[in-house]
Structures are given as structure tokens and as C-alpha cells.
Amino acid sequence: MRLLPVLMLFGLAAHAQQRPNIIYIMSDDHDAKAISAYSKELISTPNIDRIAREGAIFNNAFVANSICGPARATLLTGQFSHKNGMKDNLLRFDSSKVTMPKLLQAGGYQTAIVGKWHLKSYPTGFDFWKVLPGQGLYVEPRFINMQGDTSTYHGYATDVITEEGLKWLDNRDKNKPFLLLLHHKAPHRYFLPPLKFVEAYTKKTFPEPATLYLSMEGHGKAWQLQTMSILKDMKLSSDLKVDPAYLMDIPSLKPDSAEIAYYNAIFNRIPKEDRARMKEIYKERGELIQRLKPQGNELLKYKYQWYMQDYLACVASVDENVGRVLEYLDKNNLAKNTLLIYTSDQGMYLGQNGWFDKRWMYDVSMRTPLMMRWPGHIKPGKQINQMVQNIDYAPSFLNAVGQKIPDWMQGISLVPLVTGKQTVLPRKNLYYHFYEYKADHTVLQHLGVRGERYKLIYFYPVNEWELYDLKTDSQELINLVNVPEYQKILKEMKAILMKLRDQYDDHEVAGELH
Structure with a gap:
């Protein structure tokens, strides 16, 4: 026994x-x-x-x-x-x-x-x-x-x-x-790294994406409303660790009280033995801003590098x-x-379109690393x-x-x-639906379908459609929704979208979709 x-x-x-x-x-x-x-x-x-x-x-x-x-x-x-x-x-x-x-x-x-x-x-x-x-x-x-x-x-x-x-x-x-x-x-x-990697990466310079300085003109309402621009919306102090003291005399760059408070909160949590060295390293950014007072694309150039470093x-x-x-x-x-x-x-956007953050159905945001x-x-x-998806x-x-x-x-x-x-999955298209619209980044709610070649996105609060040919336009910059030669593709993609909404039982009213 x-x-x-x-x-x-x-x-x-x-x-x-x-x-x-x-x-x-x-x-x-x-x-x-x-x-x-x-x-x-x-x-x-x-x-x-x-x-x-x-x-x-x-x-x-x-x-x-x-x-x-x-x-x-x-x-x-x-x-x-x-x-x-x-x-x-x-x-x-x-x-x-x-x-x-x-x-x-x-x-x-x-x-x-x-x-x-x-x-x-x-x-x-x-x-x-x-x-x-x-x-x-x-x-x-x-x-x-x-x-x-x-x-x-x-x-x-x-x-x-x-x-x-x-x-x-x-x-x-x-x-x-x-x-x-x-x-x-x-x-x-x-983006707060540990000291040893701050030491290493603040010495590096990184290649700029081709669309870093892209203008928002000519794009839809969603692009005009977003607030995820590195130049306009990424904060020098709370995001990029520039001491507010270097910015107080530059009206266009002067941080508000909330940003200053967040900067102080970040550094106050760093142990004293590391804090002084961290501030010494990041001091170079503040001195550069104070000396050059960069604006526009020149400021974007520096902000992008500092974003990438951190x-x-x-x-x-x-x-x-x-x-x-x-x-x-x-x-x-x-x-x-x-x-x-x-x-x-x-x-995550790493400077493409001049942006940071995620949320969009565009591939930069929708795509994720995966290895097993x-x-x-x-x-x-x-x-x-x-094509696989995190529902899998x-x-x-x-x-x-x-x-x-x-x-x-x-x-x-x-x-x-x-x-x-x-070798082949029993699914040819991926469904996507983003819901959160708030002041942090103000990306409009949207849904859509991604196929192997074409992508259809519908920003339903403003009733705007976007169609992209991923083979010829991998950066998703040319909206083909009004191009005559693509009307058949548009109709087909809309039909696929409606089929996926039925398949996945997503019947919430979204603009013209019911």
C-alpha cells in the first residue's frame, strides 16, 4: 500500500x-x-x-x-x-x-x-x-x-x-x-529606462522614418483630429526628461503645471544613487533646447531622436x-x-507619419511581433x-x-x-474594431477588414471610408476610396466587412452600418 x-x-x-x-x-x-x-x-x-x-x-x-x-x-x-x-x-x-x-x-x-x-x-x-x-x-x-x-x-x-x-x-x-x-x-x-541603458542609448543616433515630416494635409478627418504627433503632443519634460527649468523662458515650449508635476514624480522615484547621474545625462537635452530654441521640423528632429533613445x-x-x-x-x-x-x-508608431502611440488600424499599429x-x-x-490575430x-x-x-x-x-x-489557415480576412476616443490621442472610433492585399477602414463618427492597396502602398498613404478603378474592390471589401460583422456577431450601430 x-x-x-x-x-x-x-x-x-x-x-x-x-x-x-x-x-x-x-x-x-x-x-x-x-x-x-x-x-x-x-x-x-x-x-x-x-x-x-x-x-x-x-x-x-x-x-x-x-x-x-x-x-x-x-x-x-x-x-x-x-x-x-x-x-x-x-x-x-x-x-x-x-x-x-x-x-x-x-x-x-x-x-x-x-x-x-x-x-x-x-x-x-x-x-x-x-x-x-x-x-x-x-x-x-x-x-x-x-x-x-x-x-x-x-x-x-x-x-x-x-x-x-x-x-x-x-x-x-x-x-x-x-x-x-x-x-x-x-x-x-x-519610456523610462534603467540607468545602464540610458548611459548606452543616449549616445546613439537612429535613422529617421521616411514619413517623419509628413504633412497631415490631404488626409481625412481622422488624421486632422489625432493628437499623437511627436512634434505637437509628445512632452519635452514628462516624455523626454528635459528639466522644466530649461524651458520656462521659451513660451512655445514652456510646460504646464501637470507636466512639471509628472516630471518631478518620475525623478523622485529614482533612487538617489542613480538620480543625479540620470539628470546629468538628460541635462544635455535641456542645454540644447535652451541654446538652439528649435522649432518646427528642427525640434521634431531632436524629439524623435530622444524618443528613440529612451x-x-x-x-x-x-x-x-x-x-x-x-x-x-x-x-x-x-x-x-x-x-x-x-x-x-x-x-507602436516609432515616428512614421510623425506619430507615436498606437490605436489605428493601420499596419504599424495593428501589427504585433509574435514568435513561439x-x-x-x-x-x-x-x-x-x-495572417494571424491575437484572438488566436x-x-x-x-x-x-x-x-x-x-x-x-x-x-x-x-x-x-x-x-x-x-500551411493555410481557414481565414482570409481579419476584422478590427477600435472604440476608445478620448483627449489623450483623439483617434476616432473605426472598424474595418484587412485582407492579404487590400484594407478597408471606416471612421464611423465622421462617415469616412479609406481603402488601401497594401501591395503598392504599404505605408497606407493613398486612399483609393474615390478612385474609379477601385470601385469593384471597394464593393467587395464592404461585403466582406459586413460578412465578418455577422460572423463575429458585432451588430452595434456604427455610422451607416447596422
Whole structure:
């Protein structure tokens, strides 16, 4: 009889080894262009690249609603925003919903999430969670634990999130397979890097995108209303760390009290041993502004470089911490039986059209990096060009561990695609719907459909349509909606859009669409 518990434990351990562990690393606003596996233009990210090199990289991965909270709800549910209830960042996720982590948990998985949550309700479906309140802080971050207590942790958020995730891996039940969601704050605005990467990246100069100085003239109302211009809307003090003292005598650049307060709040959180050096480095920006008093395109030139320096320094820290996870998996013999995913909640404008931030259905914002490593299942170096979407993640994880995909999930499993059992997905077009319109960036609500060649966008508050030929106009600058030769394509794309609205049960009135 004494052998029975031993045999039962052995059986549980063996079963755990048959089902893969899942580690899902998601950064915030990390554009694919800032990953060297996609582009060598801006930065080297050797650790993130390793996942792609040893697994599969998706060249056409997209999101369904390019904004933070909704992207997280889509991960949990495998549903579009109108179905999971998280249309924008202002709403609260219904934590009573059945989610992918709850299904894995019911199937015998240990589940944990560490880092950015951003859904207002407390996490459910997790055996362990430790999350940032709201957007979270870069330095000396605060975390909410499972008891509802908030504590401050010493250090830099990306490092702390990784450390807490690895601690959980150390202390988990080794007889069960696990799901770990590691959700980083970086490189989200206000782009505050750790000192060692500030030292390195403020010395660099980066190539300018071809459309950095693009005029908004000749484009639709949505372009005229947006407030995501690097020149006009990115703040010198709170975004780019220019000491307000250098700006007070320049009327056009003088910060308001809110910006000054945010600048002070940022630097007051930095430990004293680093703060003086950080201010010394950023002092060069203030001195340049005070000396040259740049305006217009000259100011944009400097602001773009400083944006890239800080943003990419945050990315470098993320890459370093991905390396820590890879090293942990290797040292603890977990790599072989772990499905490892790296992605972002959406793309990010890095100066294209003179913009920063996301939200749009244009590819820069809608596209997201995605790579998966699963030794023995995914062939190393696999390139996947099929269009996939973040509604596909939850069903893929369930499929990977052998669990049934619920009918209410709207995505499809990517497992047959990444394992080579399938070469074409049973879906030719992607549906998109963005809802949040507020003063921060004032991007109009819109919806649309992306095909392999054509994209149709409808800005329904102003009843404006846009049609793009992605083959001839990858930057989406030439609206073909009124070009006679494209009227047949326009009609076809509108029909596809209506079909997708029916398929995904999105019948909310949107302008002329019912």
C-alpha cells in the first residue's frame, strides 16, 4: 500500500511532462521594428531573436483592437472586444467570465500572472498573481498581491517582474504543468529606462522614418483630429526628461503645471544613487533646447531622436530579461517541454507619419511581433507569413495542451500551422474594431477588414471610408476610396466587412452600418 502514493505521484509527474508548460511573455507597445529578428535598423535584441531562431516567427501577426486593456482581455478570452466586454481602457473586465487560464486550471494546470494586468478587476483563474496597479510604475514599482495588499518593490519594473515570475517557477508544484504570463510595462509611455541603458542609448543616433515630416494635409478627418504627433503632443519634460527649468523662458515650449508635476514624480522615484547621474545625462537635452530654441521640423528632429533613445533603451532592458527567462529554462531542464511565446499587446508608431502611440488600424499599429518556441514540435527558424490575430492565442494554448476549444472562442488554433500540419489557415480576412476616443490621442472610433492585399477602414463618427492597396502602398498613404478603378474592390471589401460583422456577431450601430 505504501507504494500506491509513490506510484500516483510518479504518474502525475509523468503526465505533467507529457503536457507542455506555457510561458507567455508580453511587453507593452513593443513594435516589431524594434526587434532585430524583424528589422536590424534600430536595435539588436539577441535574446528575443533566440526565440525566433529556435522556433517560429510570425511575419503577419495582428491585433483586433490596438490598445492595452482590450488586448489583455482578448488574450484571456479568445474573443473580440465586443464579446469579452473590454472595448476600451476605461472599462472593467468581468472577472466572472470563463477564460483560458480558468480552463487550463480546471485541466490540472498551475496558472500565474506577474506584471501588468490593466483590467481594473482582480485576476481570477490564477493560482498565483502579483500585478501592477493600472499602468504601473517603471521605478520602485508597486504591486497588488492576492490578498489585495499593495507593496513597493525596490528596483526597475522589468527586472522585478522577471524576478517575481522566476520565484514563482521555483516554488511551484513540480508535479503539475504550468501557465505563466509575464506581462511587462515596458516600453510603454513614458519610456523610462534603467540607468545602464540610458548611459548606452543616449549616445546613439537612429535613422529617421521616411514619413517623419509628413504633412497631415490631404488626409481625412481622422488624421486632422489625432493628437499623437511627436512634434505637437509628445512632452519635452514628462516624455523626454528635459528639466522644466530649461524651458520656462521659451513660451512655445514652456510646460504646464501637470507636466512639471509628472516630471518631478518620475525623478523622485529614482533612487538617489542613480538620480543625479540620470539628470546629468538628460541635462544635455535641456542645454540644447535652451541654446538652439528649435522649432518646427528642427525640434521634431531632436524629439524623435530622444524618443528613440529612451524607447529603445526600455526595449534593451526587456531583451535582457527575456535572456534571464531563457537561461532559467535551460538551467532547470524546462526548455524542452515549454511552449515559449514572445509578443506585444500591439504595435507602436516609432515616428512614421510623425506619430507615436498606437490605436489605428493601420499596419504599424495593428501589427504585433509574435514568435513561439516549442522544441520537438516547432521546427527551428520557421517563417510564418499567414495572417494571424491575437484572438488566436487562447485557442492555441488550449489546443497545445490537448484541451477542447470552446465554441464561444472566436479565434482559431495556430498549433497546426506552427507544427507544420497545416500551411493555410481557414481565414482570409481579419476584422478590427477600435472604440476608445478620448483627449489623450483623439483617434476616432473605426472598424474595418484587412485582407492579404487590400484594407478597408471606416471612421464611423465622421462617415469616412479609406481603402488601401497594401501591395503598392504599404505605408497606407493613398486612399483609393474615390478612385474609379477601385470601385469593384471597394464593393467587395464592404461585403466582406459586413460578412465578418455577422460572423463575429458585432451588430452595434456604427455610422451607416447596422
